[in-house]
Amino acid sequence: MRIRLDDDACVGHGRCYVLDPSTFGPDDLGHCELLVAEVPAADQDRARRAVAACPEGALSIED
Amino acid sequence: MDPRDAVNAETGEANPYLPWVAADPQPFYERLRAECPVSSMEGMAGLGAHIISRYEDVRWALRNPQIFSSDIVAVDIGQDRPLIPLQIDPPQHATYRRVIDPTVGPREIAGLEPEVRRVVNEVVDRFVERGTVDAHAEFTVPLPCTVFLQVTGLPIEDLSMFLEWKDEIIRPGGGMLEPEEATARRHAAGRQLYDYFEGVLADRRRRQGEDLISRFLTTETDGRTMSHEEMLDILFLFILAGLDTVTSTLDCSLAYLAQHPEHRRRLVEDPSSADPIVEELLRRETPVMQIIRVVAEPVELHGVSMSPGDTVILMLGSANTDPDEFGPTAAEFDPDREANRHLAFGGGPHRCLGSHLARLELQVALQEWHRRIPDYELAPGAELAYSPGIREIEHLPLVFTASAPVG
Ligand code: HEM
Ligand code: SF4
Numbered sequence: 001m002r003i004r005l006d007d008d009a010c011v012g013h014g015r016c017y018v019l020d021p022s023t024f025g026p027d028d029l030g031h032c033e034l035l036v037a038e039v040p041a042a043d044q045d046r047a048r049r050a051v052a053a054c055p056e057g058a059l060s061i062e063d
Numbered sequence: 064m065d066p067r068d069a070v071n072a073e074t075g076e077a078n079p080y081l082p083w084v085a086a087d088p089q090p091f092y093e094r095l096r097a098e099c100p101v102s103s104m105e106g107m108a109g110l111g112a113h114i115i116s117r118y119e120d121v122r123w124a125l126r127n128p129q130i131f132s133s134d135i136v137a138v139d140i141g142q143d144r145p146l147i148p149l150q151i152d153p154p155q156h157a158t159y160r161r162v163i164d165p166t167v168g169p170r171e172i173a174g175l176e177p178e179v180r181r182v183v184n185e186v187v188d189r190f191v192e193r194g195t196v197d198a199h200a201e202f203t204v205p206l207p208c209t210v211f212l213q214v215t216g217l218p219i220e221d222l223s224m225f226l227e228w229k230d231e232i233i234r235p236g237g238g239m240l241e242p243e244e245a246t247a248r249r250h251a252a253g254r255q256l257y258d259y260f261e262g263v264l265a266d267r268r269r270r271q272g273e274d275l276i277s278r279f280l281t282t283e284t285d286g287r288t289m290s291h292e293e294m295l296d297i298l299f300l301f302i303l304a305g306l307d308t309v310t311s312t313l314d315c316s317l318a319y320l321a322q323h324p325e326h327r328r329r330l331v332e333d334p335s336s337a338d339p340i341v342e343e344l345l346r347r348e349t350p351v352m353q354i355i356r357v358v359a360e361p362v363e364l365h366g367v368s369m370s371p372g373d374t375v376i377l378m379l380g381s382a383n384t385d386p387d388e389f390g391p392t393a394a395e396f397d398p399d400r401e402a403n404r405h406l407a408f409g410g411g412p413h414r415c416l417g418s419h420l421a422r423l424e425l426q427v428a429l430q431e432w433h434r435r436i437p438d439y440e441l442a443p444g445a446e447l448a449y450s451p452g453i454r455e456i457e458h459l460p461l462v463f464t465a466s467a468p469v470g
Contacts (some may be wrong), residue, residue, distance in 0.1 A: 009126075009173070011412060011414040012153075012413060013408065013410075013418065014139065014162065014169050014413055014418070014419060015194060015404075017169070018169075018338065024169060026169045026170065028164075028165045028168060028284070029160070029161065029164040029165060029168065030164055030169050030419060031170040049401075051357070052401065052402035052404075053402055053403060053404060055122075055404040055405065055406060055410050056410060056411075058127070
């Protein structure tokens with residue numbers, strides 16, 4: 001599973017990295033940074049919930 | 064009074080600024096969304112004061128600042144200039160946020176947790192032996208202000224002075240004054256607050272510490288630190304935007320949990336559930352009911368034309384309980400809902416600058432409260448009065464099982 005981050009849409013609500021700190025992390029501004037290219041199977045449910053929690057729709061699942 | 068009656072579907076007018084709407088806004092929001100998704104402020108039909116209430120529409124407005132501008136000095140609150148960053152539009156807005164955000168980012172704020180936890184316990188210690196408390200006056204008001212003093216390294220003795228300035232700026236004379244006198248008192252208090260912060264900044268330039276203000280002076284982004292004006296404005300906004308908002312969220316949260324023991328049990332048994340519980344309280348209660356924008360480009364929504372200069376109220380509370388976004392259980396309290404994309408902190412470029420600090424304060428406050436005061440209820444006969452706009456509860460009398468202070 002790969003995740004796409006739309007940098008222009010992210011404004012730093014921080015829900016993604018709070019809900020799934022192994023897939024997402026904050027940069028200095030508190031905006032999202034993807035920590036992994038491929039989300040390992042064990043983390044996928046958590047990553048999906050984090051993607052769904054973004055109020056800006058900045059995250060999507062690529063495959 | 065039925066909150067539904069604050070919407071007149073025939074004339075398309077509505078009034079969110081009524082105390083009985085603030086006390087029980089869900090029926091008001093529901094009617095607004097269903098019957099007039101773009102309504103007019105009551106008494107202002109045709110005069111360009113619109114209320115937008117559906118989730119998708121509010122989100123769209125938040126994310127299109129070129130149409131819905133923040134370049135508005137909606138109320139003259141004694142500020143020296145348009146407030147950075149609240150009243151500044153993109154693209155300039157981003158240049159400010161880029162340098163301010165890192166000083167209150169998630170990592171910096173997470174480091175404050177032990178201090179915040181200690182402050183919460185100190186505040187609880189003052190009444191925990193008594194078994195009764197006005198949680199508004201004694202917990203939710205002093206808490207955010209004490210946290211502010213603590214993280215900025217200011218003397219705790221200044222607490223009552225700050226609370227007075229804040230009230231003078233937001234509601235001079237308790238909101239009962241003639242407009243001219245109110246403006247004059249606002250200005251006087253605003254002036255005093257700016258002067259105070261001028262002194263603090265001068266002092267910190269001489270003696271830097273580990274506190275938040277020292278960090279303002281040293282954090283560098285894109286090769287620059289915050290300007291003097293930015294620092295003053297941001298300190299001013301911390302007082303204006305960061306105290307009553309936390310107070311009202313805690314008011315609404317404790318009032319809700321006092322009346323729903325089944326939901327607070329989880330917080331008592333599992334403090335790590337504070338994150339989803341706080342998010343659900345923010346969504347369902349939406350303490351900042353609405354925010355304001357001014358129309359910058361002609362636009363039409365649901366058949367209503369809006370012209371440049373028109374005022375727009377974005378009803379965050381109604382967006383946050385819209386079944387089109389949150390499904391058939393939108394009105395229920397469900398911390399386990401699949402996705403909670405609430406807009407209680409706004410959205411788009413003006414997303415609350417203090418949201419990381421606010422979330423920390425709210426989670427730690429509710430964790431420590433429920434650890435020390437697991438059983439509480441509204442005092443018999445208590446009637447709760449909510450203020451419109453920002454839903455503070457004037458008096459929140461609670462009774463609970465007394466225990467010993469820890470500090
Ligand atoms: C639960 C508590 C809080 C709530 C519900 C809340 C809500 C909001 C909302 C809805 C906005 C958007 C305003 C708009 O778009 O016009 C906002 C902006 C802002 N908030 Fe908060 N807030 C809270 C706590 C705080 C705290 C603790 C601080 C200070 C540390 C703070 C500082 C700010 C600032 C500076 C802005 C302006 C950001 C900008 O325009 O770029 N807020 N807040
Ligand atoms: S939740 Fe969305 S807006 Fe917030 S940091 Fe993550 S990607 Fe960005």
